[in-house]
Amino acid sequence: MTVAPVAVTGLGLVTAAGIGTEASWRGVCEALPTAKRDPALEGLPVDISYTVPGFSAAKLVGRRSTLVHDRFVQLAIVAAREAVADSGLDPKTWDGARVGVVMGCGLGGVSTWEQQHRTLLSEGPGSVSALLIPLLVPNMVAGHLAMEFGARGPNFVTATACASGATAIGVATQLLHDDRCDVVITGGSEAGVSPLIVTGFAQMGALSRRLDEPAAASRPFDVDRDGFVIGEGSGVLILERETDARARGARVRGRIAGYGASADAHHMTAPDPQGAGARQALEAALASADVSPGDVDHVNAHGTSTPLNDAAESKVLQQVLGTRATVTSAKGAVGHSLGAAGAIEAALTVLTLENETVPPTANLENLDPEIELDIVAKGPRAQHIDVAVSNSFGFGGQNAVLVFTSA
Structure with a gap:
């Protein structure tokens, strides 16, 4: 069933490429990866990470934030403030009951969890923070954004591992289609660069x-890819029905025309090698957007840099779309931000449409000969794009695909 497009009227980004949409876009287009050996991970088998440069919660969110927010919430507040301002909407005048918040997050406050567990072991239960639970549970990112902007509509977090941010955006569009909301603040946020999480990924062989x-x-x-590099960040989009956005004279930065979701039902961590679930989600997204595979000009791939994921995803793209569409992955430039990745990449897809420029896939030196796709590398490529796809896949075999069209 086809649905009416939803307008993207605001964008906010906080990534390893920079704080703010402009800085993140510039960094991704320049394909200058910022990954480095991380002192916080010293002594681990893998100690590489992508972190947000120069992020100060006290300066960017407020001094009280250091007491009441975990980093994953702080990143989201900064991105959301930018997105709301970019949309031209005024939270002081909107009907908060008609404003929803749907955010994706795979882990929640893992740094708080680790820190407070160390406190429990070393100092005893009396020293554990009374704010432990509200600091760490994933739903608080949506809750804090509601408090920040007076958004009293539907409010929740989606947790589909590395597809969480894209799932959130897809669900947000459905709230608009169902007339449950007039505006939805949506996206994803994650701050999973912690010793325990990195060790867990390293133990399963997922990291470079x-x-x-x-x-x-x-x-x-x-x-020569051998695994992903963990990152952090947040991407937030402001969504409205296109008719509403046009009526108020808003700048429509792009449109979400379709969404598809599926499950591999195959394995806890490995993708279906034939890509059956990913293909199902992609075909469902195209159908809901009423576009044919031949209409797709560009794909922002999940592209994790793991041997299995890239092979399975490329197989699906070749089978469904052929080789005409340009393809890129942002993870060479900003790393894999887990539950935030799909939202960050959705925002980058909107910027690709808007700027008619495809960012390059950083660090792609020798394309895998088994991958027969037009993957952009070395430098940005100018391209007029009418239809673009953004793929997101998560552990547990959960898949989410978004279709964007130009404004």
């Missing part, structure tokens, strides 16, 4: 071991 050249470790679709 290219410790001698960390900036070049994340290399989606490259023949």
Whole structure:
């Protein structure tokens, strides 16, 4: 069933490429990876990460934030403030009951959890923070954004692992289609760069071991890829029905025309090698947007830099779309921000449409010969794009695909 497009009227980004949409877009287009050996991970088998440069919660959110917010919430507040301001909407005058918040988050406050567990073991239960639970539970990112903007409509968090941010955006569009909301603040946020989380990914063999050249470790679709590099960040989009956005004279930065979701029902961590679930989600998204595979001009791939994911995703893209569409992955430039990745990449897809420029896939030096796709590398490519797809896939076999069209 086809649905009316939803307008994207505001964008906010906080990534390893920079704080703010302009800085993030510039960094991704320049394809300058910022991954480095992380002192906070010293002594671990893998100690590479992408972190947001110069992020100060006290300066960017407020001094009280250091007491009441985990980092994943702080990142989201900064991104959401930018997105709301960009939309031209005024939270002081909107009907808060008609404003929803749907955010994706895979982990929640893992740094708080680790820190407070150490406190419990070393100092005893009396020293554990009374704010432990509200600091760490994932739903608080949506709750705090509601408090920040007076948004009293539907409010929740989606948790589909690395597809969480894209799932949130897809669900947000459905709230608008169902007339449950007039505005939805949506996206994803994650701050999972912690010793325990990084160790867990390392133990399962998911992370790159290219410790001698960390900036070049994340290399989606490259023949020498050996795993992803963990990152952090937040991406927030403001969504409205296009008719409402046009009526108020808003700048429509792009349109969400379709959404598809599925499950592999295959394995806890490995993708279906034939990509059956990903294909199902992609075809469902195209159908809901009423576009054919041949209409797709560009794909912002999930492109994690892991051997299995990139192989399975490229197979699906070749089978469904052929080789005409340009393809890119942002994870070489900003790393894999887990539950925030789909939202960050959705925002980048909107910017790609708007700027008629495809960012390059950072660190792609030698394309895997098994991948027969037009993957943009080395530098940005000018391209007029009418239809673009953004893929997101998560552990548990959960898939989410968004279709964007130009404004």
